[in-house]
Amino acid sequence: MNNKDILYVSPIRIHRKILIFMQTIAPGLVVSLAIAMASAFIADNYGGPTLLYALLFGMSCHFLVENGRCLPGIEFASRTVLRAGVALLGARITLEQIGALGLKTMLIAIIAVAATICVGWISARLLGQSADLGILTGCAVAISAVLPKHENSERNTLLTVVGVTGLSTIAMISYPILSKLFGLDSEQTGIFLGGTIHDVAQVVGAGYMISPATGDIATVVKLLRVAMLVPVVIVVTWLFRARQAPEQRQKIPMVPSFLLAFVVLVIINSTNMLPHAITEGMGQLSRSCLIVAIAALGIKTSLRKLTQVGWRPIIMLVGETIFLAALVLLCLLN
Template identity: 30%
Template sequence: MSALNPTSSVPVAAPQGAHRKRGFWPGLGLAAAIAAVAMGLASLPALQSFGLSALTLAIVLGIAVGNTVFPAVAAQAGPGVDFCKSALLRAGIVLYGFRVTFQEIAGVGWAGLAIDVVVVATVFGLATWLGTRWLKLDRETSMLIGAGSAICGAAAVMATEPVVRGQAHKVSVAVATVVVFGTLGMFVYPWLYPYLGMSEHAYGVYAGSTIHEVAQVVVAGRAIGESAASAAVIEKMLRVMLLAPFLLILSSRIGASGEGAAGKAKIVIPWFALLFVVVSGFNSLHLLPAAWKATIVQIDTVMLAMAMAALGLRTHVGAIKQAGAKPMLLAAILFGVLTIGGYALNVGAAKLFAAIG
């Protein structure tokens, strides 16, 4: 994770206690306030119909405040904001495991797992190759857009950021692309359904394996029926579970490329990804009462919304504009691959596993 913003008046070498005294609580409070507003807006039916989650709204509001009010108070609130977009983010990803269980794999079978693995590997690999080789984007932006498109939207972008060490504006650009094309998919998929020749269950697996955000998957599934919605959510949660092994593999590849000190390979282990798997495994045991689990999930949403708000606060619109149209073009290509290639993959996998079975 990057160091504090140079514009902050808090010395980088200052003790942790000094950080907390000078700006920890004001920054934490500011991020919490933005998160609270975002969650309130996300609960409105009008915004729910567009699949806009609290995370998406939090970063939008954070960017708005970050480019108007925040510069005047950055020196006083900076440390708390940076804590939210680093430590609080990792903790939120760990608790995200309470949304997933290993038993959900059985709901879509080996075909669903195989589809998700191919989608994640293909889309991320294509994003990195096209972004760096053809569009001449920097590697971090390409990887962040690829992770968001391949796995689970904004949550995947945030989880990948500590591994690739992307700057705040690059993360914001990546989140913006998955919001745009995930929202587009939320409307396009139900419109395409009559022409796909799929059952509701098959359509749900298709939507869950290719649409970006969980909220968008829910909307696209429910537009067809409860059977489609159930299959879509299970397939999407299975895709979310691939986040941890994805981060481990990505971290090892980045380390093996020799980016450590003095040119030596340095593998950064994303411990929060391992803990995500541990939490998912614990959640699979169904030991917690439903009320406790619901409370933990709500707390996790607050933590992730605060992290997104903090990320927005540290994002300058000028940096996003400087990125240009290339990130959006990359995301558009990936959306086409997910929509068209994902459909062909789902149909082919269904036929293959039916023949084997």
């Protein structure tokens, strides 16, 4: 076979591999996408948290895991699509937004994130839970992309989603009242809401419930917490990488590629090179990817297994939430 034959055959082989790949992942991916679309439709028209709907609907379709045709696509959605969603969050953040918050606000956000992770890890050790569950509850869903996989990984992630979504919904209603009781002004309230509520949707809802200015500040503070995923994920990756056997360690990158994409998007977005419509679209795509990933995680986990986690992880989540609210309030009032 001469060079011309090779050049002619190679595209056909590449096309065939792509076709086989798509045929393999299509069933599970389409199911996850359908659940995500149904969840978004219900949330948009009847209210409620989209991620929670996606999770519950996905869990009701757990039987699809037993279908060999759907499993590869579900795995793809729960891992690759999740990482894409986290990477695309960078399109919602600019360095100017972060700098405009001021040094005190940035320090509060940094201290709050670091302290919550430490409390999660310590709580896990005291309550006899795995260290990765403590880190996961302290960082929420995005960190799950780099945590080591084991038989309880999906269950832990789903437990965190349920807890975070439920507690964020309660916080969306109660925290504006709490901020008023403590006499916080609109700027302090925005910092408090963005620095304590876990889910972006509930942060936006609580902030704009008070005023546009409070909503803007709350959203930027929350996005600053999202930006802090960069150092957190790097540290967590290195820690768990060091604990792996040498042959497994080579499979774990020093810095995950999706995290590099996140940083690149933040830098590009900060230069105003991209039109607002494109960055807005990327932000919406990020949200869509996260919904699809949560739907897939729901499919992978059975309700029976979720009920076996016991009361300790619930205590961890509630305790971390109360600690975070108290810490940020203390920083704002002093």
